Each structure stands twice: as structure tokens, then as C-alpha cells.
Amino acid sequence: MRGSPLIRALLAFIVIAMLGWPLWRLTSSTEAVATPVSSVPATEAKAIGLQLTFTAVPKSFVIRHLEKDLWSEPTPQAEMEREVTIPFPEKGVDLIVKIEWPEGAALAAARVRLTDPAGDTHEKSVWGQGTTEEVLTFP
Amino acid sequence: MKIFAFSLVALLLSPSAQAADKIRVSSFSTVLTEIAQQVGGDRVEVTGHVRPDMDPHEFEPKPSDLKTVGDAQLILVSAKHLEGYVGKLKQATGTKGTLLEVGDKFPSLKMKDDHGHDHGPKDGHKHGDLVEDPHWWHSIANTQKAVKIVRDELAKISPADQKTFAANAAAYAGKLDALQKWVKTEIAKLPRDQRKLVTSHDAFQYFAKENGFTIYAIEGLSSADQPSSKKVAEIIAIIKSQGVKAIFPESIQNPKVLKEITRETAAKVGRELYADGLGEGAAGTYEGMYKSNVNAIVSALK
Numbered sequence: 001m002r003g004s005p006l007i008r009a010l011l012a013f014i015v016i017a018m019l020g021w022p023l024w025r026l027t028s029s030t031e032a033v034a035t036p037v038s039s040v041p042a043t044e045a046k047a048i049g050l051q052l053t054f055t056a057v058p059k060s061f062v063i064r065h066l067e068k069d070l071w072s073e074p075t076p077q078a079e080m081e082r083e084v085t086i087p088f089p090e091k092g093v094d095l096i097v098k099i100e101w102p103e104g105a106a107l108a109a110a111r112v113r114l115t116d117p118a119g120d121t122h123e124k125s126v127w128g129q130g131t132t133e134e135v136l137t138f139p
Numbered sequence: 140m141k142i143f144a145f146s147l148v149a150l151l152l153s154p155s156a157q158a159a160d161k162i163r164v165s166s167f168s169t170v171l172t173e174i175a176q177q178v179g180g181d182r183v184e185v186t187g188h189v190r191p192d193m194d195p196h197e198f199e200p201k202p203s204d205l206k207t208v209g210d211a212q213l214i215l216v217s218a219k220h221l222e223g224y225v226g227k228l229k230q231a232t233g234t235k236g237t238l239l240e241v242g243d244k245f246p247s248l249k250m251k252d253d254h255g256h257d258h259g260p261k262d263g264h265k266h267g268d269l270v271e272d273p274h275w276w277h278s279i280a281n282t283q284k285a286v287k288i289v290r291d292e293l294a295k296i297s298p299a300d301q302k303t304f305a306a307n308a309a310a311y312a313g314k315l316d317a318l319q320k321w322v323k324t325e326i327a328k329l330p331r332d333q334r335k336l337v338t339s340h341d342a343f344q345y346f347a348k349e350n351g352f353t354i355y356a357i358e359g360l361s362s363a364d365q366p367s368s369k370k371v372a373e374i375i376a377i378i379k380s381q382g383v384k385a386i387f388p389e390s391i392q393n394p395k396v397l398k399e400i401t402r403e404t405a406a407k408v409g410r411e412l413y414a415d416g417l418g419e420g421a422a423g424t425y426e427g428m429y430k431s432n433v434n435a436i437v438s439a440l441k
Contacts, residue, residue: 043332067328089332091351096327135323137331137351 043087049115051081056108059100063112065093088117097126098133105129114138162296163236165204165211167222168195169416170276171241171285173425175215177311178290182300186211191417195221200228211236212296215289218242221273239292241285247271248344250356274414277432278345279319282425286312318426325433326350329440336436337378337386337406342414346432355381357388371396378404385409385439409439 050063050071062072070084086093101108110126116139124136161184166172172187179185188204189195195217200208208214209232216222218240229238250272275281290308294301326334334352336343341356355377357366366374378386378400387409388397401408412435413428422431 043330066330087330089330091331091334093331094323094327096324133320133324135327 043089045085045087046117047083047085048088048117049081049083049113051079051113051115052076053079053111053113054099054108055110056102056105058108058110059102061097061099061110064096064098070095092137092139095136095138096133097136098131099126099128100131101129103130112136162213162293163211164213164215165208165236166215167198167225168215168217168241168276170282170425171215171217171289173417174282174286174289174311175213175293178286178304178308179293180303180307182297182303183293189416191419191423195415198222200224204228205232208232208236209234213292214238216240216242217273217275219247219271219273219275237292237296239288241288242273242275242281244288245275245281245284247275248348250341250344272341272344274342275345276416276425277343278349279315279322279429280349281345283312283315286315314426318429322350322429322433325437328437333382333384333440335381335383335440337374337383338412338414339386339388340414343412353381355383357386366393366396371399374400375403378406387412387435387439389414407439410435412436 052061054076057078058076060072060074061076063070065086070086071082073080095112095114097110097112099110107127107129109128110132111123112126113121113123115121120139122139124138126132126134126136128134161182162179164175164179164183164185166175166185166187167189169187169189169191172185172189175183175185186207188200188207189198205228208228211234214225214229214234214236216225216238219242221242225238225240229236248271249269276285286308290304293304297304331351334347334350335355336347336352337355337357339357341354343352343354346352347354357374377383383404383406385407386397386400389412397408400406410431412432413422417423417425417428418431420427422428
């Protein structure tokens with residue numbers, strides 16, 4: 001084959017580049033965009049019933065779930081109930097119950113009754129004076 | 140005569156005389172070292188043979204340790220087969236001190252013996268067997284029990300100090316109660332169906348049981364050996380199918396594997412967990428170690 005060495009070198013480079021490009025594409029590690037972590041569907045939010053019974057009417061209370069206030073009342077009563085909608089996985093839920101009891105009051109209790117989406121009822125009690133904050137796990 | 144009297148008083152008040160009066164405790168667990176110091180207060184002199192920068196699974200006592208154990212009145216070990224050397228250590232030193240195998244005083248959870256610890260042939264169990272999980276201190280309830288066990292043993296050695304030990308133990312137990320409450324509140328930030336821990340070391344069974352977690356321990360991730368591609372595929376499948384948000388390798392010796400897992404699953408790499416006892420700095424106390432672990436887990440899985 002005749003011709004300028006420069007042209008021959010250029011032709012060789014083009015051939016190598018044409019073969020090399022698909023080869024590089026096949027073998028290079030790509031910084032792929034990660035797939036979403038979870039193939040587990042999020043737990044659907046469902047209505048649950050909450051019923052509170054206090055042995056002494058507290059100054060205030062708040063029930064929290066996953067860092068959000070679920071229920072609080074400025075003027076609580078001895079017995080109250082409410083329906084709330086939250087995800088309720090099979091493993092259950094943790095509710096944080098914070099109660100401000102009247103100053104100087106004797107040891108008092110609150111009963112928290114939860115009716116789950118299946119209609120089953122579960123009860124937990126909280127005892128305290130001053131300020132009480134407890135994590136209650138249902139069921 | 141006056142000089143002799145002064146010398147005698149000075150000798151009695153000297154630090155060495157006071158130290159000799161203290162109960163000598165040898166501890167082979169960083170957690171038990173703290174418990175002994177907290178419960179014993181100034182009535183004990185505690186030597187922590189296993190320090191926070193040491194792996195208790197790999198620890199081997201040196202001649203200086205033997206000498207201290209020989210003089211100890213109380214020897215504290217985690218037990219549940221964590222310290223295979225301690226029985227022989229006591230025989231070798233001829234100590235008359237009490238060997239208190241604290242962990243054996245409460246029930247064990249079982250774990251698969253595949254997490255890279257060198258238990259040695261004397262253990263009598265094969266790789267893959269179910270063995271007692273020795274990491275009992277990841278249950279605060281167990282640590283509360285350990286405080287009472289140490290309190291009672293110190294009171295047996297020095298009945299005159301029984302009230303002091305009881306008061307110190309009650310104060311420390313109060314701190315543990317507060318810690319337990321803090322932990323429950325922090326963990327409550329995580330939905331119960333997202334409490335899944337992928338760790339490289341199967342050391343958190345007690346923590347998991349107490350706080351509603353499921354553990355997926357990854358064999359091979361922290362060892363120097365490359366796990367097989369089949370194993371890596373299994374890990375990726377678990378993380379994807381369980382929707383695990385983060386993995387917690389204790390020591391990353393396989394960065395390629397870790398990179399592959401995180402790229403395939405988008406799971407984050409969580410901060411270091413203290414599996415084998417107290418850490419250093421802020422994690423140098425039981426409370427600090429526990430809070431560090433909980434903060435790492437909650438921030439990664441939230």
C-alpha cells in the first residue's frame with residue numbers, strides 16, 4: 001500500500017477509534033442513576049379510633065406519630081375520642097403521648113384505647129405527675 | 140516521737156495507702172469497667188484491660204494484665220463465650236478474686252457464627268452454627284441487670300460499703316432509665332415497618348429485640364476476603380426486597396463491594412456503629428455509645 005505515512009497513520013487511528021468506541025461503551029463502568037431503594041409499597045394510611053380516659057383532667061396533652069402531632073386539645077376532658085388516619089403496618093405503630101398534669105396533683109393515669117383498621121381494640125396506660133411523656137406501642 | 144507520729148499519719152493518708160484500701164477490680168469489658176466505676180465510686184480501683192480502641196474478640200492478655208488480675212478481688216467479664224481466655228487466666232494467675240461472668244446471669248439470644256470473629260478451635264462450634272450472642276449490653280434492660288449484679292458482688296466483698304454501692308447503683312440506674320426513654324422516643328421517629336438494619340457484624344440482636352428491628356447481617360462485607368458475586372447479589376436482593384434505606388458496615392475493607400451494593404440499591408452508607416463496646420470521645424461512655432448508635436440509625440433510616 002502506497003501513500004503518505006501521515007495519511008496511513010490517520011486512517012489507522014480512525015479504524016482504531018471506530019472499533020474502540022463501542023468496545024469502551026461495553027466495558028466501561030457507568031455511574032448509573034440508582035434505582036429506587038424500595039420495591040416495598042408504602043403502607044396505606046387507614047382510619048383508626050383513639051379513645052382517652054383520664055383519672056384527673058390534665059392541663060394539656062398531645063399524641064404524636066412519626067414526629068407529627070396527631071391529636072392535641074387545649075381544654076381536655078376526662079373522656080375523649082377521635083378518629084385519625086395514619087399508616088398502620090402489620091408491625092404496629094408507636095404513639096408518643098405527652099400529658100401535662102395539674103400542678104400538685106396526685107399520681108394520675110391515662111388510658112389510651114386504640115381501635116385498629118381491622119376493628120380490634122388495644123389498650124395501654126400511662127401513669128405520671130407533672131409532665132409525662134411515653135412511647136406506647138400498638139398493638 | 141512526734142516525727143514518728145506525723146510519719147504514721149502521713150503514711151495512712153497517702154494515696155498509696157488509700158488505694159490499697161480500695162477494692163481492686165479487673166475488667167475485661169469497657170461497659171463493665173464503666174459500671175464498676177459508677178457503682179463502686181471511690182471505693183474501687185478499676186483496671187480496664189480491654190480499652191475502647193481494642194477489639195474484645197481479638198484481645199489477648201499480656202503479662203502485665205496477668206499481674207493485675209492476680210491481685211484483683213473482683214474480675215469482671217462479659218461472658219457468653221466472648222472471652223475464651225479468662226478461665227485459664229484465673230488459673231494462671233492464682234488469684235483468689237471472684238470471677239464474675241456477668242453475661243451468663245441473663246438469657247442469651249442466638250446468632251449465626253459467621254460474622255468473622257475468630258473464636259478459635261477451642262470454641263467447639265463450626266462456622267455457621269448457632270451460638271450465644273455475647274453483645275448483651277445493646278439491651279439497656281440487660282445493662283440494668285448487670286448494674287445490680289456488680290452492686291451485689293461489691294457488697295459481698297465489702298459489706299460495710301453496701302449502702303454506698305446501693306446509692307451509686309440507683310443513681311446510675313436512673314441515668315439508664317432516662318437513656319431508655321430517650322432511645323424509645325428517638326426510635327419512634329421510624330415507622331415500625333422500616334426498622335431494618337443491614338450490618339456487617341451480627342452484634343445488634345439485643346438492640347433489635349428491644350426496639351423492634353429486624354437484622355440482616357452481611358457476611359463478608361467487613362472481612363478482607365471478597366464475598367462471592369452470589370453473596371453480593373443476595374445482599375442486593377435483600378436490600379431491594381426489604382426496602383432497606385441504609386447499611387452499616389463497621390469497617391469498610393471491601394469498598395468495591397460496598398460501592399456496587401450502594402449503586403445497585405441506592406441504599407446509603409450509615410455512620411459507624413459501636414458494636415463491641417464503648418468507643419472514644421463522645422462515644423466513650425455507655426450513654427454516649429448508645430446515643431451515637433441510635434442517632435446513626437435514625438438519621439440514616441428516616
